[in-house]
Amino acid sequence: MAMEAEAASVPELALADTDINWDRLDKTKFHIIGAVLFTAQSALLHPTAVVKTRMQVAGSGLSHMRGVTVFRHILKNDGIPGLFRGFGTSAVGSLPGRVLALTSLEVSKDMMLKYTRGLDMSEATRVGLANGVAGLFSNCVSCVYYVPLDVICQRLMVQGLPGTTFCNGPFDTMSKVIKVEGLRGLYRGFGLTAVTLSPASALWWGAYGAAQHVIWRSLGYKDEIDKKPSHIEMVTVQATAGMVAGACSSVITTPIDTVKTRLQVMDDYGVGRPSVLKTTKTLLKEDGWRGLYRGFGPRFLNMSLYGTTMIVTYELIRFNVETVEYKNISFTVWDVGGHSLGNSFSSIHHPVALSGHC
Template sequence: MAVEAEAATAPELALADTDINWARLDKTRFHIIGAFLFTAQSALLHPTAVVKTRMQVAGSSLSHMRGISVFKQILKTDGIPGIYRGFGTSAIGSLPGRVLALTSLEVSKDMMLKYTEGRDIPEATRVGIANGVAGMFSNLVCCVYYVPLEVIGQRLMVQGLPGTTVSSGPFDTVRKVIKAEGFRGLYRGFGLTAVTQSPASALWWGAYGAAQHIIWRSLGYRDEMNKKPSHMEMVTVQATAGMVAGACSSVITTPLDTVKTRLQVMDNCVVGRPSVLKTMRTLLKEYGWWGFYRGFGPRFLNMSLYGTTMIVTYELIKRLSVRQ
């Protein structure tokens, strides 16, 4: 998942000092630090994405195995490079995308806050609307950039499996996709990605906001109180809420992610021109309804860890990027 939205605020008394808007940021520092820290985060989570993708691909002997068994098998046959297949393409290719994501996110959020300023809307609702709109807008903008990158990265992860083509690297993968399907081949699953990311983002931030609110109140914080939490408390609450949100989101989005992954990695010459309905029928025929949850374990782990690390990392980036 690219960055979807800024952390929703907890009770105002608790997070007033963390409300860092676009105008207060040193833009150069913000993008440089953001690119570095989010690349490091991606490196930590990439193995779970490889395992998840391998489990979701048809015809793979790994598709019937549990996540931890798949991980061990990849290590046994391919070593450490095996669990980092496609990472170079993803890491380097994502750098411009991260700038695009962070900028579109912060600018659109800032515009929505200014647009709703002075209106008869509760402050918490106003901030929530701004975060939601910013998250959806940023997702739509980033889909244009990230879907081709995802197609290339996933093909590199699964190459050599039945129904896939072996290539010598990312550029060779691009050449073969364009040769076989034209430029639109790089945008396989674009519609499904764009349509599902918006509700997935809403679900993520809804779960995050609700979890954070419940945690703050369970710790004894109330809107009318002047007590403020420590930095460690804020980080812990944000991380826990992010983990809960990621876990909830993975339950809802895994079926669509499985269909999308199959659409993006299979070749026309093997399966004919793929479609969403054809892919769903194949999954039902091969595995039954549980087939839509192939790779759920690694995805659950990936999104839970992503939610936790993304929130903590993003808040840290903004604090480090405040103009002095």
């Protein structure tokens, strides 16, 4: 009791104690609470995804507008519902995919951290490698599930634009795609997604893990030094690292995302099936090389904010579902309302399934 009282009086944690590993989580609570909070978080950012997608697919008029102008255009013509096209499909469809992605991500991350423990490399390199491999593996596993979901909800987002097919809801969308192209129509862009999404995720997580490690060290925090970061510092460092990682990733991956999005939703390709090469040629013919960065502004904003809010949300979930056994071992700090404050934000190791699905 004395130890708990002493811990409760100090709203700070040693840097080495701020990580929460997969084996310390209540998995059922983790996925239930995660479903609610991640869905709410996705709802806040969904309008930026709609704006980005419509700019990538639209003709020269809409695609050359600024993101804010496109946002106002959608709001004026379609109202609030227009900004949330495809959200229901994305929210419901993402539930099983998120479980799959998060589970594979955490398990692979923990395995990499264990296997690299004895290697001769710096802690920053080891953390970046573990996060990168975890993101790579998670996206490989979840790609099979998410590509059809992407095809369906993105087609709903671009309803009414030239070159797209009108569909009445997700099931009608799926039915029309299968009727014309069979099941392979739901996997348009699968190869491009599989080849590029995993390296992009590895880039994001590698940058995030390394960036946060560098930030902590630059602030003077080290595991072997008895210096304790406050919870505000933890949140700030995580949010900053997530924003930086998302921004860097968007700069590098936007051209690939533009080609993939158009490949998945456009139907006016003439003779033969649509392909990456045909899509790229059409895009270059319309706008030149700048066409590859259609929707860059909204995507930059989406990925930057997504990285920040996802990390904070994810760590809050992990903190709230840490098992009682491990809470007792780590002397978790509690507030007056009975909510745990200790271990609420991990300092370095914390991948989550961050992806641009829908």
